[in-house]
Amino acid sequence: MKRTVQTLLIALTALLGSSLWAQTPPNVLVVGQIAEPQSLDPHAVTAVNDFRILVNIYDGLVRYEDGTLNVEPSLAESWEISDDGIHYTFNLRQGVSFHDGSPFNAEAVVFNFERMLNEDHPYHDTGPFPLAFYFGEVASVEALSEYQVRFTLSEPFAPFLSNLAYPTGLIISPEAVREHGQDVGRNPSGTGAYQFEEWRANARVVVSRNSDYWDGAPELEAVVFRPITDANTRVAEMLSGGIDMMVEVPPDNVATFADAGDFQLYEQAGPHLWFLILNLKEAPFDDKRVRQAVNYAIDKEALVNDVLQGTATVATGPTPPAFGWAYNEDLEPYPYNPDRARELLAEAGAEGAEITFYVTEGGSGMLDPISMGTAIQADLAAVGLRVRIETYEWNTFLGLVNPGLEGKADMAQMAWMTNDPDTLPFLALRTEAWPEQGGFNSGYYSNTTVDDLLNRARTSTDQDERAALYREMQEIVYDDAPWAFIANWQQNAVATDRVQNFRLQPSFLLLLHDVSKQ
Amino acid sequence: MNSSIWPYIGKRLLLMFPVLLGLTVIVFFIMALIPGDPALAILGAFATPENVAQLNTQLGLDKTIVEQYFTWLGNVLQGDFGRSYRQNRAVLDIVTERFNATLILAGTALVLCSIFGILVGIISAIRQYGWTDKILTFVVLIGISTPAFWLGLLLIMLFAVQLRWLPASGMYAVYGGGDLLDLIRHLILPASTLAFIATGVIARLTRASMLEVLRQDYIRTARAKGLSEHRVVYRHAFKAALVSIVPVIGIQAGFVLGGAVYIETVFQWPGIGSMLVNAISTRDLLLVQGGVLFVAAAYVVFNLIADVVQVLLDPRVTS
Numbered sequence: 125m126k127r128t129v130q131t132l133l134i135a136l137t138a139l140l141g142s143s144l145w146a147q148t149p150p151n152v153l154v155v156g157q158i159a160e161p162q163s164l165d166p167h168a169v170t171a172v173n174d175f176r177i178l179v180n181i182y183d184g185l186v187r188y189e190d191g192t193l194n195v196e197p198s199l200a201e202s203w204e205i206s207d208d209g210i211h212y213t214f215n216l217r218q219g220v221s222f223h224d225g226s227p228f229n230a231e232a233v234v235f236n237f238e239r240m241l242n243e244d245h246p247y248h249d250t251g252p253f254p255l256a257f258y259f260g261e262v263a264s265v266e267a268l269s270e271y272q273v274r275f276t277l278s279e280p281f282a283p284f285l286s287n288l289a290y291p292t293g294l295i296i297s298p299e300a301v302r303e304h305g306q307d308v309g310r311n312p313s314g315t316g317a318y319q320f321e322e323w324r325a326n327a328r329v330v331v332s333r334n335s336d337y338w339d340g341a342p343e344l345e346a347v348v349f350r351p352i353t354d355a356n357t358r359v360a361e362m363l364s365g366g367i368d369m370m371v372e373v374p375p376d377n378v379a380t381f382a383d384a385g386d387f388q389l390y391e392q393a394g395p396h397l398w399f400l401i402l403n404l405k406e407a408p409f410d411d412k413r414v415r416q417a418v419n420y421a422i423d424k425e426a427l428v429n430d431v432l433q434g435t436a437t438v439a440t441g442p443t444p445p446a447f448g449w450a451y452n453e454d455l456e457p458y459p460y461n462p463d464r465a466r467e468l469l470a471e472a473g474a475e476g477a478e479i480t481f482y483v484t485e486g487g488s489g490m491l492d493p494i495s496m497g498t499a500i501q502a503d504l505a506a507v508g509l510r511v512r513i514e515t516y517e518w519n520t521f522l523g524l525v526n527p528g529l530e531g532k533a534d535m536a537q538m539a540w541m542t543n544d545p546d547t548l549p550f551l552a553l554r555t556e557a558w559p560e561q562g563g564f565n566s567g568y569y570s571n572t573t574v575d576d577l578l579n580r581a582r583t584s585t586d587q588d589e590r591a592a593l594y595r596e597m598q599e600i601v602y603d604d605a606p607w608a609f610i611a612n613w614q615q616n617a618v619a620t621d622r623v624q625n626f627r628l629q630p631s632f633l634l635l636l637h638d639v640s641k642q
Numbered sequence: 643m644n645s646s647i648w649p650y651i652g653k654r655l656l657l658m659f660p661v662l663l664g665l666t667v668i669v670f671f672i673m674a675l676i677p678g679d680p681a682l683a684i685l686g687a688f689a690t691p692e693n694v695a696q697l698n699t700q701l702g703l704d705k706t707i708v709e710q711y712f713t714w715l716g717n718v719l720q721g722d723f724g725r726s727y728r729q730n731r732a733v734l735d736i737v738t739e740r741f742n743a744t745l746i747l748a749g750t751a752l753v754l755c756s757i758f759g760i761l762v763g764i765i766s767a768i769r770q771y772g773w774t775d776k777i778l779t780f781v782v783l784i785g786i787s788t789p790a791f792w793l794g795l796l797l798i799m800l801f802a803v804q805l806r807w808l809p810a811s812g813m814y815a816v817y818g819g820g821d822l823l824d825l826i827r828h829l830i831l832p833a834s835t836l837a838f839i840a841t842g843v844i845a846r847l848t849r850a851s852m853l854e855v856l857r858q859d860y861i862r863t864a865r866a867k868g869l870s871e872h873r874v875v876y877r878h879a880f881k882a883a884l885v886s887i888v889p890v891i892g893i894q895a896g897f898v899l900g901g902a903v904y905i906e907t908v909f910q911w912p913g914i915g916s917m918l919v920n921a922i923s924t925r926d927l928l929l930v931q932g933g934v935l936f937v938a939a940a941y942v943v944f945n946l947i948a949d950v951v952q953v954l955l956d957p958r959v960t961s
Contacts, residue, residue: 149817162728170685252697254685306730325739326912328816348816352910356795361810364802519925520677562692 148368151345153623153641155634156358156370160326160351163309166294167240167253171488172541175291176371176634177329177349181223182294182314185214185233186285188631193395193447193543195285199228199295199315209280209585216271220338222297223319230267235298237265237275250306255292259284280583282590283544290543291633317342317637326351343640362387362618368641369619369626371634375433375492381618390617392628395446396489397439397548398539400500400608401567403529408474409567415605417472418535419458421465421507422500428611431495436611441602442553443545443594444612446630449587450545452595455602457609465507479504479511482525482536487518489539491613497537500610511535528559528566536566539613541632545594546582553601554578569606647953654949658942662935667711669934673927674707680727683924701727714931724928726921733932737914741936743813744913746825747832747905748898754837755844755898756891762841763848763887768875770853778845786842790901794835794908801831811910832909836901840894847890851883858882885956892948896941 148154161174166182169175185200197203200214220228238245240253241262261281267273277284287293300313312320317339318331329349335341350367352358355374361367362381373381373389381387402409402418409415424438440457443450469475483497484490494515501511514533516524525536540548550557555570557563574597581593602609615632622642629635681697698704702713717724723733762782766775802810813828814820855861856879864874903915910916914933921929 152817154816163730168730252684252700254693254697257693306725309730324814324912325736326910326916327813330817346817350812350816350910352811353916354907354910357798357811357908357910360795360798360803364798364806364810366802366810366812366816516677517923519679519683519923523677523679523682526682 148365151343151641152348153344153346153369153636153639154348154350154367155636156352156361156367157349158351158355158358158372159353161329161349164312164320164323164329165250165309166291166296166314167236167256168251168309169291170254172632175632177331178291178294178312179316179633180318180347180636181312181316181320181331182291182296183316184288184291184293184295185216186289186293188289188629188633190635191627191629193286193630195289198289203285205585209282209583210277212275212277212284213268214273214275216273217338218271220315221336222299222313222315223334224297224299224303224313226297226299226313228295228315229270230273231270232298233273233295234265234267235301236295237262239301247301247305250301250308255290258287258290258292280585282582282585283546286544289631318347321346337637339637342637344636347636365620368623369617371615371617373616373618375431375435378433378435378616386621387618388621388623390619390626390628391435391614392616392630393437393444393446393612393614394541394630394632395444395543395545396539396541396613396615396632397442397444397609398436398489398491398496398537398611398613399439399442400610401525401529401536401538402606402608403534403567404570404606405530405568406534408472408477408479409534411472411474412604413468413472414474414477415608416458417465417468417474417507418504418509418608419605420461420468421509422503422608422610423460424457424610425460427496427499431492431499432611435616436491436613439609439612441598441609442549442607443598446612447545447594450591450594452598454595455598458605462503462507469507469509475508477509479509479535480533481511481513482521482529482533483513483515484521484537485515485517487521487539489541489613490518490537491539491611493537496610500608525566526559526564528568530568535608538566543631545590546578549574549597549601550578550582553606567606569601569604571600571604574600574604647950650953651946651950654946658939658946661942662938665938666715666931666935669931670711670714670927671707673922673925673930676922676925679703680925680927683926684728714928718935723932726926726929728921728924728926728929733928736917736929737932737936740912740914740917740933741940743911744899744902744906744915745940747829747836747911747913748895748902750829750833751836751840751898751902752891752895754833755840755894758837759841759844759894760848760887762845764852764875764880766845766849767852767856770849775849779849782842782845785838785840788839790835790839790904791908793838794832794905797831797835798908811908813912832905832911835909836898836905839901840898843897844887844890844894848883848887851886852879855879855882881955885952888948888952888955889945892945895944895948899937899941899944 157173159173161177162169166178183199186195187198189196199217201217203212203214205212216230222228239247240256241259261277261279262275263278264276297313300311301308304311310323317334317337319334321330321332323329330346332346333342352361358370359377362370382389402415404410428436428438438457440455445451484493486493497513501513504511529536542548552564553569554575557565558568559566577593577597581590584590615628617628619626624640625638681694685693726733726736762778766778769775798810801808808831809828815824861879864878902913906913906916918933
């Protein structure tokens with residue numbers, strides 16, 4: 125017995141001593157992700173978590189310029205837009221190959237969009253493609269020559285280029301789709317800076333340097349994406365040196381990393397909006413004064429500083445400030461003013477109104493919904509509104525909110541991250557976007573001027589003209605207050621100080637092309 | 643081996659089928675009762691009612707639930723467990739991959755907690771009401787009453803963050819590694835956490851049944867014959883007590899499999915527990931069905947093994 129114990133102890137010492145739990149390997153970047161990707165097929169996924177990997181494996185025809193949401197050339201070197209805004213002709217980069225060796229050319233581009241949009245395409249059944257509606261205006265795609273491709277739209281659609289830069293527009297190797305069919309999401313092949321090596325379920329996705337990358341081979345030998353779903357474990361891995369970088373640091377831990385010497389904290393505002401949908405079909409929110417009262421009654425500063433601990437900023441209106449060119453800087457957030465809220469409620473005769481408030485347990489971009497929900501409930505109680513919270517798990521929540529709030533609730537939490545100032549208001553504020561017509565306007569806001577502004581903004585190809593239209597839209601929506609505008613999330617990441625040349629992008633994409641590690 | 647044991651095993655194996663069948667019916671219909679559907683989970687915030695309906699048709703979810711169940715059952719009987727809606731991958735591939743990881747974790751934990759549980763139980767029984775008994779009882783009770791995820795996090799903070807002796811999470815090193823030594827290094831923390839929590843019940847029951855046996859006449863006789871205390875305890879008493887300990891270990895096997903869910907989440911162990919939790923929240927019906935079927939079958943088999951061992955130890959049990 126004693127001998128057994130002795131042997132065990134010696135074995136244990138050997139195990140621990142063989143290499144004291146060390147740092148991650150040199151020149152390999154280990155990134156702690158919040159979940160395992162769903163798929164690595166760029167057309168099949170919707171989550172930012174998956175996009176963070178995809179943008180390093182694939183390129184699109186265009187991409188966002190470093191640090192902005194402006195579009196610049198990528199696989200397309202240049203393009204012409206016809207005066208009527210219907211035809212987009214792209215001149216493609218020559219001599220680029222996919223990681224599987226097949227050539228990138230106009231045929232490949234046509235294959236990609238046909239697969240997503242054409243129900244009769246032989247590989248359409250490798251979907252579903254939930255974000256294909258980003259290209260819903262595309263009537264046809266044709267190869268004009270080996271390196272020239274033309275998109276014809278059914279109507280002018282200004283966000284088209286920006287949508288092409290979104291991960292849904294990344295180009296996958298047609299050869300890979302033909303070879304792997306439905307399993308292509310686990311055998312991805314693109315033209316990007318890193319090529320896919322391995323995917324071990326719930327353990328890691330490994331990509332390695334593409335030495336032939338057209339935009340210069342990356343310095344890192346490989347990047348390992350590790351899914352670590354539990355936020356506390358992710359923090360522990362970071363502190364123990366098991367990972368070099370983590371995204372979505374919980375608000376409670378931001379200070380820990382900011383104060384520690386060996387870590388660098390990165391923050392970047394992005395096109396995110398956290399808001400409350402108000403049900404305009406039924407009392408009390410059918411009265412504009414009550415909706416404005418809610419905007420005055422909620423202490424948004426306290427929410428972003430205390431609940432979210434500075435990981436978000438106070439939102440002003442329906443358009444996040446990250447869309448610099450389209451954002452209306454003249455507007456100020458509704459100030460925290462409970463007295464004004466009480467006045468408005470008294471005018472509307474809505475004192476003591478009962479409100480059913482849908483809260484979710486958590487979901488994409490929802491930050492800390494339960495704590496935020498209860499803080500909002502307390503703020504509204506302070507001005508005399510009786511708020512009853514109903515909490516639902518995310519999918520159940522979406523199942524209740526997306527079909528519309530009528531007859532169920534007066535108010536619901538929601539958050540969106542988009543790539544173009546058009547997307548959110550177009551899908552969630554127009555009269556034609558009411559749920560029964562297939563949109564996300566679950567609170568039934570309707571203002572014909574807003575409808576008109578949005579329709580004009582998306583068909584104009586002149587950015588200054590679009591900007592003016594969006595600014596006017598923001599003023600009206602701000603005053604109509606169909607939503608309570610709460611917060612714009614600042615995404616964050618932490619890396620060890622061995623990681624260099626890294627920056628977060630306003631697009632929320634995690635670009636690792638230029639990153640190096642000492 | 644006693645030849646009369648085979649009909650018993652055969653009968654038990656046959657009984658397994660109605661159990662599993664009933665289970666699949668229950669799980670299938672409970673999943674149908676949860677609001678929200680797979681199409682919504684796949685489409686996320688972008689799910690318009692129109693898109694949802696279209697995708698449901700594609701996935702065959704527009705049929706009635708009874709039709710869906712029988713389609714599923716028919717396919718399973720032919721060895722086809724279907725595809726995960728969300729991962730778009732064969733369910734069988736996902737489940738077997740994950741199940742191995744869980745078996746390694748739960749199996750190690752079960753061995754550890756059986757060894758420690760029995761040792762602690764015997765020592766406590768011999769030293770009943772002594773200091774050793776009191777201290778051991780105190781320690782195992784802490785184990786029973788500690789939340790698994792909390793203990794797991796504490797161990798990570800101590801051994802991975804502070805001491806840096808062991809990795810904080812995962813099953814293999816992220817780059818390189820992959821050998822047995824690497825696996826063991828990653829296994830130590832999660833398996834110990836799980837074992838520590840499961841040890842208590844085995845220790846307490848071993849202690850109780852040992853005490854019961856030690857009071858019996860034949861033990862007094864054995865002692866009177868002048869046998870060494872060591873021999874009395876381990877050869878005579880323990881063997882008799884084992885009959886009631888073995889089924890408890892069988893039940894603990896189920897506990898360890900279930901407890902692995904939390905441990906797998908905390909330690910990011912790529913097992914079936916964390917997969918199931920995820921599959922339920924994304925309404926990945928076929929994946930849930932496949933996973934539950936495997937876990938349930940494992941549970942039934944563990945119990946069967948425990949029962950067979952019990953029969954072998956005490957032939958009276960079959961009659």
